[in-house]
């Protein structure tokens with residue numbers, strides 16, 4: 001009888017210690033800090049056209065784990081726009097940046113072409129430093145969605161003019177011609193200099209700039225492919241942007257875009273996609289290193305949509321070989337993954353609208369909408 005009593009007490013003790021764990025809440029506490037904690041910095045990384053398939057293609061070809069695999073808090077975002085089941089980068093970039101579903105080709109305006117404020121502009125209002133880095137024109141749809149307000153994404157010169165209306169600290173990419181080879185004959189690089197920017201027109205000068213304001217227009221048009229001369233531009237420029245913005249004691253907001261995963265998708269070019277994806281993942285590794293050391297930085301990695309309707313019909317994990325097939329040379333309508341690391345990153349789990357990313361970033365900063 002006494003023995004049965006001891007066994008029951010023993011079992012009760014075991015249950016008290018181990019039985020209560022709720023397996024649905026978190027699967028790894030390493031990067032989970034109180035989800036209501038306000039963050040100092042947000043680094044938003046967008047792989048343009050990067051679906052789950054593009055990521056797994058990179059994992060296979062790389063034959064060793066990618067940096068993105070380190071992240072435990074993962075969700076999915078729905079990408080349809082206000083005008084189409086299949087979005088473009090303007091509508092999805094605007095949805096992520098402002099929280100508004102809008103029509104394809106819109107930049108920073110709602111479906112009635114009314115300008116809507118972006119997370120970058122809110123960060124500026126709150127005294128944070130802000131930045132944009134892209135492997136496309138800085139005036140291209142995704143970066144433009146965070147700083148410009150135009151009815152049509154192809155009005156590049158108007159978008160360029162909008163860069164002078166927001167006190168952004170750092171912007172780096174291509175598209176110099178939209179600033180100094182303009183129909184209105186204005187040379188906006190002069191105005192940028194007057195506004196205190198270090199206007200840099202070649203990549204090698206970026207790392208040596210000591211300015212707190214950098215206008216890096218390092219390609220006249222679009223940057224070339226990673227394998228065709230762009231090399232580590234995205235990494236070098238992203239690290240420079242972080243170094244520069246991190247001097248601001250109030251913190252910063254930075255958007256980094258790998259633009260050309262999308263172009264590989266449009267070309268149904270598997271090698272192009274994988275090269276650009278692996279370049280992006282190396283930058284992810286550097287950004288995670290920074291965030292891990294800093295402790296007050298929320299890193300969000302996602303896509304604006306998937307491109308190519310890419311499928312993996314075969315492969316060899318040991319040899320790092322894949323056999324990819326495509327259903328379109330345009331974007332597709334699938335949900336895109338969201339990876340989040342750092343304070344409050346658990347708030348990015350689940351399935352939600354791409355517009356929710358804006359709200360989650362506003363909450364992370366502790367900002368309320370005007």
Ligand SMILES: [Zn+2]
Pocket residue numbers: 049089262263266307331
């Ligand atoms: Zn595209």
